[in-house]
Amino acid sequence: MIRSRIVIIGAGFAGYRTAHTLSRLARGKAGITLLNPTDHFLHLPLLPHVATGVLEPRRVTVSLPGTLPDVRLVLGEADGVDLEQHKVTYTDPEGTRGELSYDRLVLSVGSANKLLPVPGVAEHTHGFRGLPEALYLRDHITRQVELAAAAPDAETCRARCTFVVAGAGHTGVGLAAHGRLFTDALVRKGALWNGIRPRWLLLDTADRVLPGLDERLSATADRVLRGRGVDVRTGTSVKEATPEGVLLDDGEFIGTRTLAWCVGVRPDPLVAGLGRPLERGRLRVDPWLSVPGHPEVFACGDAAAVPDQHHPGRYTPMTARHAWRQGATAAHNVAATLGHGTRRRYRHRDLGSTVDLGGAKAAANPLGIPLSGPLAGAVTRGHHLAAMPGNRVRVAADWLLDALLPRQAVQFGLVRSATAPLDTASPGLARFPAAAPHPTDDRHDPHAQEPSRHRANHREDPHDQQ
Template identity: 60%
Template structure:
């Protein structure tokens, strides 16, 4: 009898945990293949700190081939676009399993990806489903009567709030070291369609975060979105036009189009699965993370959110259920109680509600960083060392690995693969475009890590 073959598509939070748990459970008794566009896992919630230069990009990555528990796994780089998911000719379903896990990012969302650019200008970009591409923001003054001529538009829930909070502190430090002409300072704006900042937190913590942002000079606009983005600025939903050459897009994610090839019912682009993470009608296919609409057993009639917290735990359950389908152990339904949120506001400021306990200030900051250290699958010592060095040494204001905006357009399905001059491009992107207008794209979800 042939060895069982297991294909895991995606190495985000869910896929990484599925592969690691399966490797431990099967103990060399199955052939496991992990398919991912890159050779590393990225801890997405810390990307805002990478963008602000707090952490070096490699600190938040984990090399897949070097993970000890992956020794029995084959790690393949590539994508699955345009390839339907099916068993091979003559394949016995009893011996083949497919686990679909993580999505591609359309725009950075809470706890996922980083920043996007517009208008054909070089901008600090954390491109990728999960990849940091550059570290330090570049401050570019604009001419005109406005004394704060560089509004950096930010939109989003947790990610957008963290990027704005860290970015304002960082650009303030840069301008302090190298003042712009005539006392010009960068202007930051945080846009959100929600009625208040961080609506997933209680009103007290939401107000605390709002006060911290406004005291730093960030222009917080709630109930507001971007209607249109151009090379010269952004048109807001309230009709105001804001001059800007920097736009950071933090509006949400959508599942990889690959999930549509299953031919099963979808919920906002996600495969509807049962509580055991199996796709109805396809017992050999499991789905978890952002690719799956998982019933929330604690809230009947609802689905779990597209968050790292759910994806990490769903990966464990998916692995156990795949192993159970092969005769190893017993399967279990996915059930998880929300453990709360942590939001890093830069410096010693944070807002958190672990296990429903509201915290703010330095205590929340300590809890937030402690949570991230505990949740990271690797590089904990290096991350802690970077935090310590950032606390006692000044940051280096340098530009590394800049990516032009046309290399990663907002409408791409694979932002982790930046387009380079002379490389093949998808239709409609045959070369570096002139500054173009970008229509507003709505968020497919507003999950937080």
């Protein structure tokens, strides 16, 4: 008996859920191959915990071979799909080219950092979409505080202790909230010039933080951020980034050595090369997540423009919650084409949102009930644990230890500036240029990075709401 060949590209929220659900539905009657650059699933909402030393990197990752035993893992980056020949080409981690043939294909390639035509951003900024970026940022923040303590003058000290976050969506708010607690803890261990304290700025062009969420959640997050001393500036954007600081669109220059780029995401450029209709860079699919004209091809997650059944004429936003649910729908519909079950439309129900603000603080509205303070914090962390497909005990243990013990403020310099570039289609992979900079290099060192796998046009996608 010849088994159907199913290839899934990408192991983010959508791809992992598709592989996990499909392996159960297929019951060994189909050969499932998962193509992904890394051997793990990354729980993106917990990246701020990694960047600020709350969680170790392995805590927010889940082994693909360990949790998907009936799925064949192929390590590699997809760089082409031939829809007519039913083939996928890829490059493995050692540069060897490969090819996969399929009877059914699921495109769940996800997204990358959103790019904007702002001078200096590509050279002096880092995104926040993968472990390399989180690890680099943790080292960088620690290093800046340590260098500030030994700065020759107050101006240099102040600049090194100023941290700017562009983008007040889920990612930016989480980073600023956790980051402020982290730098305050670092400074308690060492005196700075004349009582200088770390300064965090959170910028966004919208009129409020978390512009895509309920206004009560936005108000709660804004109150917590300002209460911690975060300088929240709405209606403000970056005009230019330089090695010495950031020029804002109102003409103010902020001296800083840190600009974190959290303005949102763009679909993986791989889908643009398919020659199929796009919606602002996302591959158009029907309500059953199949690609029109190619019933054997499905797409889900950030790279798919999925019709929103509750808002006709609109598409579901690029969020982890939608990607996770779409993965389950894609799995059922692929299985239906193999004779297992019936197709189903993608529908969703808004069960509320949670925003982790660090410490015991959070903003949440489960089932529409607005919560704040420690209760919201407990609900939010419980939601994270429930959503993770593994490592729950280890994550909970690290949270408990962080509440009881001081964080270890050390920086290793293992992830260098040029190995975590902003312009890359695979934020989960560190890039190793031929001429790597010195281990102590910071974000201002020249990016001698190898070219990104794809170069995408600048797009105006909604703010990232993981």
